[in-house]
Amino acid sequence: xxxxLRVLRGLGQVTFVPRALTGAxxxxxxFAAGWEYGLYGLGGAVVGTGIAALLGxxxxxxxxxxxxxxxxxxxxxxxxxxxxxxPATVLVxxxxxxxxxxxxxxxxxxxxxxxxxxxxxxFCAVASAVAxxxxxxxxxxxxxxxxxxxxxxxxxxxxxxxxxxxxxxxAGFGQIFLMPQWYVGAFVFAGLLAAGPRVAGVAxxxxxxxxxxxxxxxxxxxxLAEGTSGYNAILVALALGGVFLEFGPRTLVYALAGAAASTxxxxxxxxxxxxxxxxxxxxxxxxxxLAFLAAARSFPKLTERGSGPAPAQADPDPQP
Numbered sequence: 001x002x003x004x005l006r007v008l009r010g011l012g013q014v015t016f017v018p019r020a021l022t023g024a025x026x027x028x029x030x031f032a033a034g035w036e037y038g039l040y041g042l043g044g045a046v047v048g049t050g051i052a053a054l055l056g057x058x059x060x061x062x063x064x065x066x067x068x069x070x071x072x073x074x075x076x077x078x079x080x081x082x083x084x085x086x087p088a089t090v091l092v093x094x095x096x097x098x099x100x101x102x103x104x105x106x107x108x109x110x111x112x113x114x115x116x117x118x119x120x121x122x123f124c125a126v127a128s129a130v131a132x133x134x135x136x137x138x139x140x141x142x143x144x145x146x147x148x149x150x151x152x153x154x155x156x157x158x159x160x161x162x163x164x165x166x167x168x169x170x171a172g173f174g175q176i177f178l179m180p181q182w183y184v185g186a187f188v189f190a191g192l193l194a195a196g197p198r199v200a201g202v203a204x205x206x207x208x209x210x211x212x213x214x215x216x217x218x219x220x221x222x223x224l225a226e227g228t229s230g231y232n233a234i235l236v237a238l239a240l241g242g243v244f245l246e247f248g249p250r251t252l253v254y255a256l257a258g259a260a261a262s263t264x265x266x267x268x269x270x271x272x273x274x275x276x277x278x279x280x281x282x283x284x285x286x287x288x289x290l291a292f293l294a295a296a297r298s299f300p301k302l303t304e305r306g307s308g309p310a311p312a313q314a315d316p317d318p319q320p
Contacts, residue, residue: 003049003053005020006065007042007045007049007065008020008021008022008065009063009065009068009317010023010045010048010072011024011027011041011042011068012026012065012195013064013065013068014026014069015176015191015192016238017192018317019195020317022191023045023191025187025188025190025194026187027042029184029186030177030179032181032183033177033179034079036079039079040078041076043093044071044073044093044097045071048071048072048100049062049068051098052101053067055101057105070100070101070120070122070123071096073178074097074100074130075097077096077127077281078092078096082140083139083140086140088139096127096130103122103125104118104122114294116290116294119282119285119286119289119290120281120282124281124283127279160221160224164224164225165224166182167227168226169204169207169208170185170227171225171230172227172233173230174188174227174231175226175227176231178281185227198242198247199242202247202252203234203237203238205259206235206236206256207230207234208230209259210229210232210233211224211229213260214263217264228266229263230263231282235262235289236259236261237256237258239289240258240289240293240296241256242255244293250301254296254299258292261288261292262284262285266280
């Protein structure tokens with residue numbers, strides 16, 4: 001029972017929420033997208049949490065799910081990028097989830113020197129390596145050679161309508177788990193609501209800022225509807241708006257500025273990763289959040305209430 005709670009908290013920690021209920025709703029979201037995504041995501045969290053416990057990772061980290069969220073995302077990415085029905089893909093996913101535990105420890109050690117969190121950097125590193133290496137392995141590759149660099153996007157003649165905006169808003173939450181379906185995003189948003197109104201409110205504001213930024217920059221309506229403009233912005237807003245900085249009016253504005261920056265920065269990462277299919281993953285979130293957290297130390301009004309991490313936005317589950 002305790003292990004199951006740790007696994008579910010690991011899924012919740014994808015959005016910085018150490019609550020089993022949130023994690024359970026995220027599991028429902030993944031299975032709503034397809035059984036393979038649910039199995040790979042839940043299985044990834046199980047493998048990452050289990051390996052961390054076997055290796056003797058600090059008990060508090062395992063209990064709070066901090067060793068499960070990167071491995072969950074690695075598992076989902078293998079199901080998305082590769083052929084999930086192939087036994088070889090299962091082996092790749094298992095290896096990736098094991099490796100990401102090591103990368104998490106290494107990244108944590110390196111970034112802790114500067115007082116910064118690893119975030120989803122371990123997931124991004126492992127998933128990018130899988131995407132780059134996959135074309136060399138025909139038993140798991142979904143087909144085709146290396147992708148070409150993307151060309152310029154033409155400005156649409158018409159702006160997005162209410163349907164595209166609503167779909168894009170919900171899809172943005174689903175894209176946190178690499179899922180473009182609006183109903184998947186609805187379950188993810190429900191998980192954030194279960195964590196509390198402030199968590200859901202900050203996430204919703206980040207999503208809206210990301211969409212508005214992308215719209216002002218000329219992103220076509222069909223691209224907005226896919227939700228790719230909002231998911232990095234959601235994570236940046238959550239990280240800066242109450243997790244690593246004390247929640248307040250100034251930090252909320254700062255967090256939303258970071259959300260906008262991550263949206264504007266995302267196409268650059270997409271272009272750099274084009275040979276591997278253009279999977280920017282959560283690299284924009286990681287790089288922008290680390291930059292904004294490092295810069296915050298130069299802004300005393302953002303950090304004057306304490307130099308350490310702020311309390312979590314959502315109360316964790318009671319400890320057994």
